[in-house]
Amino acid sequence: MLEVAGLVKAYPGGDQVLRGVSLTVKATEVVFVIGPSGAGKSTLIRCINRLVEPDAGSVRLDGVEITRLTGAELRRARRHMAMIFQEFNLVERLTVMENVLSGRLGYVGLWQAWRRRFPPEDVELAFETLKRVGLSGFENKRADELSGGQRQRVGIARALVQRPKILLVDEPTSSLDPKTSEAVMALITRLAAEEQIPALINIHDVPLARQFAQRILGLNQGVFVFEGTPEDLTPAVLDLIYAGAGEELTSALGALSVSDTGV
Amino acid sequence: MMRMSRPTVVTEWRRPSAFPARWMGPALGLGLAAFVLWNLLSLQVDPARVSRGLGRAWIVFGRAFPPDWSRWELLVEGVIESLQMAALSTALGVLIATPVAVMAARNFSPLGVYAVGRGIISLGRTFHEIIVAILFVKAVGFGPFAGMLTLTWGSIGFFGKLLAEQIENIDRGQVEAIRATGAGPGAVLVFGVLPQVLPRFVGLTIYQWDIHLRQSAIIGIVGAGGIGTTLYNSFARYDYDFSLAILLVIVAIVLLGEAVSAAARRRIQ
Numbered sequence: 436m437l438e439v440a441g442l443v444k445a446y447p448g449g450d451q452v453l454r455g456v457s458l459t460v461k462a463t464e465v466v467f468v469i470g471p472s473g474a475g476k477s478t479l480i481r482c483i484n485r486l487v488e489p490d491a492g493s494v495r496l497d498g499v500e501i502t503r504l505t506g507a508e509l510r511r512a513r514r515h516m517a518m519i520f521q522e523f524n525l526v527e528r529l530t531v532m533e534n535v536l537s538g539r540l541g542y543v544g545l546w547q548a549w550r551r552r553f554p555p556e557d558v559e560l561a562f563e564t565l566k567r568v569g570l571s572g573f574e575n576k577r578a579d580e581l582s583g584g585q586r587q588r589v590g591i592a593r594a595l596v597q598r599p600k601i602l603l604v605d606e607p608t609s610s611l612d613p614k615t616s617e618a619v620m621a622l623i624t625r626l627a628a629e630e631q632i633p634a635l636i637n638i639h640d641v642p643l644a645r646q647f648a649q650r651i652l653g654l655n656q657g658v659f660v661f662e663g664t665p666e667d668l669t670p671a672v673l674d675l676i677y678a679g680a681g682e683e684l685t686s687a688l689g690a691l692s693v694s695d696t697g698v
Numbered sequence: 699m700m701r702m703s704r705p706t707v708v709t710e711w712r713r714p715s716a717f718p719a720r721w722m723g724p725a726l727g728l729g730l731a732a733f734v735l736w737n738l739l740s741l742q743v744d745p746a747r748v749s750r751g752l753g754r755a756w757i758v759f760g761r762a763f764p765p766d767w768s769r770w771e772l773l774v775e776g777v778i779e780s781l782q783m784a785a786l787s788t789a790l791g792v793l794i795a796t797p798v799a800v801m802a803a804r805n806f807s808p809l810g811v812y813a814v815g816r817g818i819i820s821l822g823r824t825f826h827e828i829i830v831a832i833l834f835v836k837a838v839g840f841g842p843f844a845g846m847l848t849l850t851w852g853s854i855g856f857f858g859k860l861l862a863e864q865i866e867n868i869d870r871g872q873v874e875a876i877r878a879t880g881a882g883p884g885a886v887l888v889f890g891v892l893p894q895v896l897p898r899f900v901g902l903t904i905y906q907w908d909i910h911l912r913q914s915a916i917i918g919i920v921g922a923g924g925i926g927t928t929l930y931n932s933f934a935r936y937d938y939d940f941s942l943a944i945l946l947v948i949v950a951i952v953l954l955g956e957a958v959s960a961a962a963r964r965r966i967q
Contacts, residue, residue: 507882510882511880512880513877513879513880514880516878517879520871520875524871524872525875526875526876526890526893527893527894528893528894537876537879538879540880540881540882540885540889541879541880541881541882543885548881548884549888593875593879597879597880
């Protein structure tokens, strides 16, 4: 179970990105976070595994306080939190197999990592996971040879071989076409259910969230403004969640229509 | 809202100046021109001296023909020594410069380590090879060992700086993904950083060897061994015909090194 309480983050010289965010993801639950660009979704996920340092607040995974860990303790905690990225973030010049096995890097020594000698059970797990994401036979391909959908499936495999206690998923479909997006989202939610891993999924595609979510949180300007089921997402609620989004664009469009009619 | 009656139309736009004020650009240009002019005047560029020098150069040139190949053993010995100096100093230099480069990459090292790494690189780049060679010749005596140490020293500055810049330019996302798995700093280097810089690493190593080959011919002049020392000795004894033979060989080696280096780097990119 993931418990986040009162999370605050401001980047140097900027406004607060997170202004006291609290949420809970229960044992096998999949929670979606929607909200406009710049609402703080990515920062929220990165504060949980501390790729970004939160300024205040608490993050607890199965009772362990993450925000106070340092060095090796933090790295041990990160092994239990697998992340899936918007831009896939595969190591482009490495093979698919090396990318998948990198999910086990927290468990092997540096010399083993250098020589790519992972324990047999890790290799077995990697092959099995590649099969589950539909990429059997791709192990020797280089990551930069793959299509977007294939890359994200490698990213999912890398996350799964960590055998994590939670999946942190940051906009997994923003770099993909609509059809591939749906397939990738279906794969993530299905595998999470099969493995009984809870997941926290950022997404800005509202229809996709409606389709796959049990519970949805709405983030706007660093605070949650909505919590509910897909059915609760009425137009009024969406206006609230996306309030202020694209204001510059809207006013530009307004100016355009004025000059269109005026001249 | 917009005023419909009198829309203000802007028809002039100039690129924002790189300087705080617009007059500073032309002022800087004028200043530089004045500086160059002043240098020309104060260096006493004298046409008479130039013409006399040309005459002397012509005499030296005449005595250098035809090149003398009779002492080819000496030549070969010098060439081999230079090649050895270049190879060994490249290997050693890269070995030492790599960890320094990691230290000096701002996106990877904490501020304290970064400062030390940058310091080492600056130190390596402060003095020209000739000056370093003079110091090493004083320290360990004449010969290729001093030359090898000189070139290795130079590597730390050159290779270290360029590799550090490569590390600073890598894709952060790939590194972030490896960090997120709970990998330690060593594993992040091996899986997240190294694959991204490896082609440039190999290319830089070959380039460094190419540079060392050329430099090894020069630093010999101050006694640091190799073909340069052979050249200096021939000059000192007015054996200009032998000097020309040596110069021709140096040109050949440099061209060969450049060709090998270019071909190898083309294959890696």
